[in-house]
Amino acid sequence: MPLMPRHLGDFSLTTRVLPITGLALVVGAAGAGAACLLLRLIGLITNVVFYQRVSTALVAPGAARHSAALILLSPVAGGLIVGLMARFGSEKIRGHGMPEAIEAILVGGSRIQPRVALLKPASAAISIGSGGPFGAEGPIIMTGGAVGSILAQALKLSADERKTLLVAGAASGMAATFNAPLASVLLAVELLLFEWRPRSLIPVGAAVSMSVVCRGWLLGTAPIFPVTDLVHPGPAATTLALLPGLTGGLLAIGATGLVYLAEDAFKKLPVHWMWWPALGGAIVGVGGLFEPRALGVGYDVIDQLLTGRAALSLVLGILVVKTLIWSLSLGSGTSGGVLAPVFMIGGALGALEGDLLPHVFPGFWAMAGLAAVVGGVMRSPLTGIVFTLELTHAWNDLTPLLVASVSAYLLSALLLKRSVLTEKVARRGLHLTREYSTDPLETFFAREVMTTDPAVLDADDLLSRHPRTLVYADQTLREVANTFAVHDTTRALVVDRGDPERLLGLVELTHLLHARRKDHHEEHHRQRHLTLRTRELRINPDTVDPDTV
Structure with a gap:
């Protein structure tokens, strides 16, 4: 009786990866469009709320003087609207986007509800446009991911293929927001894919490439925060990058602790969670009275920090106020991302330390602080390094950024059980590992x-x-x-x-x-294979010529 195998297990690159890659190109273009629309919507709401004009230009809430009532009440109103949208629309719009995408991958079969694709960017635009100190990248990750997931759900695909398209959409939205293709792919690998395999990396890379091409047509190709007057940092600057690295790691640990301290405090309140974002908005409003530049997404402040144009008062205000209002309001469950605030906080830390450290070029130490805090907060050191380089195009700074980001990651890994992203997933009863190794x-x-x-x-x-x-x-x-x-x-x-x-x-x-x-x-199992042994040399003085010894 002939024996024929029942399972061959062969992987076909042509029949599985290439069709998904073709779909990923479509998702990448859609992700770029979604990112552009979200940024325009944030600009529109910010202009209407703080400047009483109709414009989609991305402006800062604190770029002009406003009444105390407007600064205090706008974030409260925005938080109230977000709470209503979450309760009566979809609870999935709560949070900063990445943990929700991770949860969808881990337990949801990479399926995201179609209404999330509409409600998430709308709620984030309301939250940020009304003064919320959040970033647009978390919502666009969820929105781009929803686009990829919805397309995959309409087709006959496996859960792994749906995951690939979900992550392709998320990464393409991120790439279009920051014009950072490589960092977006690294973020996908370090946070969302849970693997490094051709079947997922090729489609995600294709989607991100398409997204950046489309972004060039929609928003331009220039770096977001270009740094000029570059010089090559020497060994001293590279070594001293340990300082912003270690302090950035400590700041990352403190900020992460504040986020979940606030979340625990909100859970103890005797009110429905629908009201929490409004209460978080009150915290934002109070902080805005002290430092209005801490409100909103803050791209203008990040630019000043990374180009060395930020005054000491702004640096201190951002470092203290932004850290507090971002951490505490994020714990309320409102809609907004973590990356842009982390950029600002890390840049402020590095800029402050730069006043005490040797001058390299304007913004150098702010860049080191940015890379460090991203590496510590998100536990994604490679993403922190490459993001900083792609945002500024300061390619000569690779080595000091490596020192800063990895040292912050070291402290975070030693002293903090989970990152700001994975802690939320763990609190929902899910186990998530970020340590990848060969099976x-x-x-x-x-x-x-x-x-x-x-x-x-x-x-x-x-x-x-x-x-x-x-x-x-x-x-x-x-x-x-x-x-x-x-x-x-x-x-x-x-x-x-x-x-x-x-x-x-x-x-x-x-x-x-x-x-x-x-x-x-x-x-x-530890074992020594090489040992140093000394032998005693015995010499007979009667038989050996002294001149040859």
């Missing part, structure tokens, strides 16, 4: 662990076994494990790929533990 099951083949014991491979036993699940000898243990899962079995016959009728052995579930034991051994 040990990928490092062994079936032929290396199978048994060839004749007593086990009795011919009569093989013929009576039903159903017979077969695997190839050169399949990895991960493919074998997938075969076990698909066919609900714990054993399979191993055959030769060149001659499928040739039985080579039997692999069982317990054999898969060999890879895990090997991985555990390599992680925990």
